[in-house]
Amino acid sequence: MSTPPPLSVWAQNVSPSPTLEIDAKAKAMLAAGEDVCSFAAGEPDFDTPEFIKAAAIAALHAGKTKYAPTPGVEALRVAIAARYGAEYGYAVKPSQVVVSPGGKFSCFLGLQAVCNPGDEVLVPAPYWVSYPEMVKLCGGRPVFVAADDRTAFKLTPAMVEQAITPKTKAVIFNNPSNPTGAVYARAEVEALVAVFLKHNLYILSDEMYEHLIYDGGTPTCVAALSADAAAHTITASGFSKSYAMTGWRLGTLVARPDLAKAAGELQAQMASNATTFGQYGAIAALTEREQAGESLRAMKVAFDRRRKLMHAGLTAIPGMTCVLAGGAFYLFPNIARFGLPSVEFAARLLETEKVATVPGLAFGAEGYLRLSYAASDDTIARGLARLARFCASLRR
Numbered sequence: 020m021s022t023p024p025p026l027s028v029w030a031q032n033v034s035p036s037p038t039l040e041i042d043a044k045a046k047a048m049l050a051a052g053e054d055v056c057s058f059a060a061g062e063p064d065f066d067t068p069e070f071i072k073a074a075a076i077a078a079l080h081a082g083k084t085k086y087a088p089t090p091g092v093e094a095l096r097v098a099i100a101a102r103y104g105a106e107y108g109y110a111v112k113p114s115q116v117v118v119s120p121g122g123k124f125s126c127f128l129g130l131q132a133v134c135n136p137g138d139e140v141l142v143p144a145p146y147w148v149s150y151p152e153m154v155k156l157c158g159g160r161p162v163f164v165a166a167d168d169r170t171a172f173k174l175t176p177a178m179v180e181q182a183i184t185p186k187t188k189a190v191i192f193n194n195p196s197n198p199t200g201a202v203y204a205r206a207e208v209e210a211l212v213a214v215f216l217k218h219n220l221y222i223l224s225d226e227m228y229e230h231l232i233y234d235g236g237t238p239t240c241v242a243a244l245s246a247d248a249a250a251h252t253i254t255a256s257g258f259s260k261s262y263a264m265t266g267w268r269l270g271t272l273v274a275r276p277d278l279a280k281a282a283g284e285l286q287a288q289m290a291s292n293a294t295t296f297g298q299y300g301a302i303a304a305l306t307e308r309e310q311a312g313e314s315l316r317a318m319k320v321a322f323d324r325r326r327k328l329m330h331a332g333l334t335a336i337p338g339m340t341c342v343l344a345g346g347a348f349y350l351f352p353n354i355a356r357f358g359l360p361s362v363e364f365a366a367r368l369l370e371t372e373k374v375a376t377v378p379g380l381a382f383g384a385e386g387y388l389r390l391s392y393a394a395s396d397d398t399i400a401r402g403l404a405r406l407a408r409f410c411a412s413l414r415r
């Protein structure tokens with residue numbers, strides 16, 4: 020028997036998702052009965068609202084169990100197009116909408132539609148773990164543009180200008196940000212987008228956390244800024260975070276008509292349509308405005324309370340500093356003063372105190388830690404006490 024040939028370069032070069040890995044480890048420890056305080060989750064700890072579940076269950080009973088049109092059930096595309104008009108004044112036709120199997124896949128489709136082998140794609144760091152891998156899977160080269168806590172993890176136009184070369188084809192912009200929770204104000208977005216457009220770049224705008232912004236801040240839809248922005252932007256979003264629907268695997272992609280059509284055709288060959296009956300739940304999420312608004316408000320109130328609770332706990336720890344980020348459900352404290360690499364810090368914290376966090380290195384940012392406050396008030400209080408004890412032990 021001969022040795023089978025090696026796997027593809029795609030398979031050999033892909034890195035496992037460190038966030039999913041650590042979350043899985045924490046969940047396994049919990050399942051084994053260990054008293055773990057997990058801040059590793061990348062999803063709301065709330066359940067999907069009942070009215071959304073009911074709509075999907077009704078669709079199942081009504082036999083919505085067959086293939087749907089690849090780019091999505093028509094009524095859902097209509098509802099998604101309408102919401103961009105209502106929320107941002109961004110006029111979108113249903114034909115510009117693709118419903119995908121998850122916001123993550125929307126990002127990948129967008130990159131597949133514009134990125135050629137050898138193209139450079141700007142990836143602001145700290146970055147969401149999947150971006151560099153997705154760029155590589157398109158044959159592109161991720162070019163990191165790093166910001167740290169001195170600018171509250173936000174890029175400035177000058178930082179972007181420095182990274183652009185004749186090979187730069189696109190930029191990934193994630194606002195609000197996972198992992199830092201940073202929210203760019205509209206004027207800051209406008210200044211960055213002016214640079215992107217000056218260099219004729221495609222913008223993959225990941226707006227997954229658009230509805231989770233605190234302190235009275237508002238989201239900025241990049242494509243809604245101008246006709247030029249709309250022509251250059253692929254807007255990725257979805258239902259996972261706003262409606263606590265991570266397990267449903269439903270994302271959205273909006274782009275100019277020819278680009279959306281290409282993305283839909285790519286999806287047709289790679290995945291076909293997103294789960295048909297689930298799309299009926301998503302229609303309810305967008306059309307039952309009152310109930311959807313109520314559940315989102317309740318979730319936001321809880322997240323905002325926990326954000327402040329966690330931030331107060333983190334900044335009370337001697338040696339630790341933390342930006343009070345205004346969006347998503349993450350805080351990204353600076354742990355550099357404790358003198359441990361972030362991977363070792365997180366591993367020892369999990370081992371000795373059973374507190375699960377994600378090391379900054381996973382997001383291209385050594386010296387930081389990501390903590391999700393999509394956890395109960397009690398878990399936050401207990402977990403932070405343990406973290407404080409752990410930090411004190413390091414300082415001795």
Ligand SMILES: *Cc1c(COP(=O)(O)O)cnc(C)c1O
Pocket residue numbers: 061120121122123124147193196197225227257258259260265268269270
């Ligand atoms: C959660 C998340 C997504 C997409 O999530 P799906 O579960 O695939 O819908 C996309 N971008 C960021 C930054 C996220 O955190």
